[in-house]
Amino acid sequence: MSDIAEVIVLVEHADGKLKKLTTELLAAAAAIGSPSAVVVGELGSAAALSDQLAEAGAAKIYAAESAGSANQLLTPQVAALAAAAAAAGSPAAILLAATFDGREIAGRLAIRLDSGLLADAVAIAERDGRVVATQSVFGGAYTTEYVVTHGIPVISVRGNAIEGAAPAVSGPAVVALQVSVDPAITPTVTEWLPEAVGDRPELGGAKVVVSGGRGVGSADNFHVVEELADVLGGAVGASRAAVDSGYYPHQFQVGQTGTTVSPQLYIALGISGAIQHRAGMQTSKTIIAVNKDADAPIFEVADFGVVGDLFAVAPQLAAAAKARKN
Amino acid sequence: MDIAVLVKQVPDTYSERKLKEGDWTLDREAADAVIDEIDSKGVELALQLTDSHGGQVTVVTMGPARATETLRKALAMGAHKAVHITDEAFAGSDAMQTSAALAAALRPLGVDLIITGNESTDGRTASMPAMLAERLGLPAVTSVVSVEIEGASLRAERVVEGGAAKVSAPLPAVISVNEKIGEPRYPNFKGIMAAKSKPVSTLSAADLGLDPAGLGLANAYCQVVAGAERPHKSAGEKISDDGSGGNLVAQYLVAQRLI
Ligand SMILES: Cc1cc2nc3c(=O)[nH]c(=O)nc-3n(C[C@H](O)[C@H](O)[C@H](O)COP(=O)(O)OP(=O)(O)OC[C@H]3O[C@@H](n4cnc5c(N)ncnc54)[C@H](O)[C@@H]3O)c2cc1C
Numbered sequence A: 001m002s003d004i005a006e007v008i009v010l011v012e013h014a015d016g017k018l019k020k021l022t023t024e025l026l027a028a029a030a031a032i033g034s035p036s037a038v039v040v041g042e043l044g045s046a047a048a049l050s051d052q053l054a055e056a057g058a059a060k061i062y063a064a065e066s067a068g069s070a071n072q073l074l075t076p077q078v079a080a081l082a083a084a085a086a087a088a089g090s091p092a093a094i095l096l097a098a099t100f101d102g103r104e105i106a107g108r109l110a111i112r113l114d115s116g117l118l119a120d121a122v123a124i125a126e127r128d129g130r131v132v133a134t135q136s137v138f139g140g141a142y143t144t145e146y147v148v149t150h151g152i153p154v155i156s157v158r159g160n161a162i163e164g165a166a167p168a169v170s171g172p173a174v175v176a177l178q179v180s181v182d183p184a185i186t187p188t189v190t191e192w193l194p195e196a197v198g199d200r201p202e203l204g205g206a207k208v209v210v211s212g213g214r215g216v217g218s219a220d221n222f223h224v225v226e227e228l229a230d231v232l233g234g235a236v237g238a239s240r241a242a243v244d245s246g247y248y249p250h251q252f253q254v255g256q257t258g259t260t261v262s263p264q265l266y267i268a269l270g271i272s273g274a275i276q277h278r279a280g281m282q283t284s285k286t287i288i289a290v291n292k293d294a295d296a297p298i299f300e301v302a303d304f305g306v307v308g309d310l311f312a313v314a315p316q317l318a319a320a321a322k323a324r325k326n
Numbered sequence B: 001m002d003i004a005v006l007v008k009q010v011p012d013t014y015s016e017r018k019l020k021e022g023d024w025t026l027d028r029e030a031a032d033a034v035i036d037e038i039d040s041k042g043v044e045l046a047l048q049l050t051d052s053h054g055g056q057v058t059v060v061t062m063g064p065a066r067a068t069e070t071l072r073k074a075l076a077m078g079a080h081k082a083v084h085i086t087d088e089a090f091a092g093s094d095a096m097q098t099s100a101a102l103a104a105a106l107r108p109l110g111v112d113l114i115i116t117g118n119e120s121t122d123g124r125t126a127s128m129p130a131m132l133a134e135r136l137g138l139p140a141v142t143s144v145v146s147v148e149i150e151g152a153s154l155r156a157e158r159v160v161e162g163g164a165a166k167v168s169a170p171l172p173a174v175i176s177v178n179e180k181i182g183e184p185r186y187p188n189f190k191g192i193m194a195a196k197s198k199p200v201s202t203l204s205a206a207d208l209g210l211d212p213a214g215l216g217l218a219n220a221y222c223q224v225v226a227g228a229e230r231p232h233k234s235a236g237e238k239i240s241d242d243g244s245g246g247n248l249v250a251q252y253l254v255a256q257r258l259i
């Protein structure tokens, strides 16, 4: 059927590789229409990604390539998506990552297309010819479903929320887009300061997360948290108090203003369980808490809690888990 | 340089926040209303910038009558004047509609810099700064942890997922602050007293020249179709460590097939 509406996906890529979230967006797109991937980048970037995009289910690739676009902050993406939407006629939706960048692009784009915007969707479906986005509100305390009633739905999608994959496509059509960027509204990147990438799983998608709080007491002591995480093959997280005290880098913050995690196993060490911390982890499958204070609110959401010193409990647990592995 | 700071009144994140069953809009009665912490950080940045470069800080909010409390808080911190966009007709506005009203109020102010939070704690769309920038024809530099003004341009460091970058943009511009930018000052007694006599102008939809046919929940660009409250999680087993706490956790995880 040729009249299946296109669903436009903004591709995130680095060093010639697709980001995992892009495959999730293509999977979401395939469930409601025909996925079209928009690649914004330097000359040649679409060709370098086309095999990976085909494998991930992109039926069409829109290429918006220009020299120097990498240092133009986010307006090339807005212009490319607007051009792709015009080329597609009436796409069913435009999907982007619910990162800070993705939500910024979405905001500008919604205004440019005079269209409704839905942020941070955790599921997308088609029902009665409408695209329905599910959102998780107040740390998972509520679930709501929204439809866009004006224009093309512009939807940002949370990482690690969409399961499954789109069927692979062979030889997707490549369409070049002519895109112009207005320098008056475009910030320039003068220097990139990338984060060090560690060996541990990515926090948002990890199956196990071991987090430390102010109770860990110092940056040096955080090795206790790391050692347990490594034995369990997990990611390391931190409370805001631990981050603000300089114990652990900010990108590992879990909670309302940090990453939302929903792993199989979440272990909280020396974390009181303030409501804003719980907002980022309370949908975890199994929660273990270790805290000296028997009245700490973290115990209210813990499946198994130990009132005790984390410096005794965590190493013993790490040793027991290691013994079991061997 | 003159600066406008957007401040939003939100339900206190320290209390249990609720949605209203039925239309699934925010239940404003359920929790105390406070200035969003991120916006008090925006006010702090504006005060620091006007301290060193001169100029005035105008704080702007859109919200119900009681949102004046939030404006007074920002005035007590040191902002010079305030604009309160309020009208029954705005109830239930979505981000598209809110951005139209905020842009209409910001346009005549003619400021050099507009500062917002990078993400509100209730809406969490993190799109307002970009929406305003697009409506006003300005660059947006979002999620900044430091900002310097150099003549007619700004330099900032922004931090987002995956890394940071040093960025420059021409003024006027919209910026949004990241929570790691630093702590806001507390209003002192003198500030609180002074705030009582600072000017607050109130603007209705008609004052802003907005078409009544586009306002409020019924004309929003998105509509709720369903909602549900998730059952509360209940506490499980809790033990006191007698020297074998770590081993008992391990046994529990084995029983749950987690290790
Ligand atoms: C707008 C807003 C957004 C926020 N966003 C976040 C967020 O994203 N993430 C977040 O985490 N917080 C967030 N917060 C902050 C939150 O309110 C808390 O301040 C924070 O979570 C506290 O961190 P903590 O539990 O590590 O510290 P504390 O509350 O100080 O708790 C430390 C705990 O460690 C225990 N302890 C001490 N020593 C030991 C030991 N040796 N062994 C075992 N236990 C020990 C203590 O009993 C205590 O319970 C936010 C706040 C606001 C206002």
Ligand SMILES: Nc1ncnc2c1ncn2[C@@H]1O[C@H](COP(=O)(O)O)[C@@H](O)[C@H]1O
Residues within 6 Å of the ligand: B006, B007, B008, B009, B036, B038, B039, B060, B061, B062, B063, B098, B115, B116, B117, B118, B119, B120, B121, B123, B124, B125, B126, B127, B128, B129
């Ligand atoms: N109703 C409002 N009144 C004033 N400022 C707002 C309003 N809504 C959003 N903002 C600003 O936009 C920022 C980002 O909000 P959001 O896009 O909802 O995540 C907030 O931190 C505020 O600075």
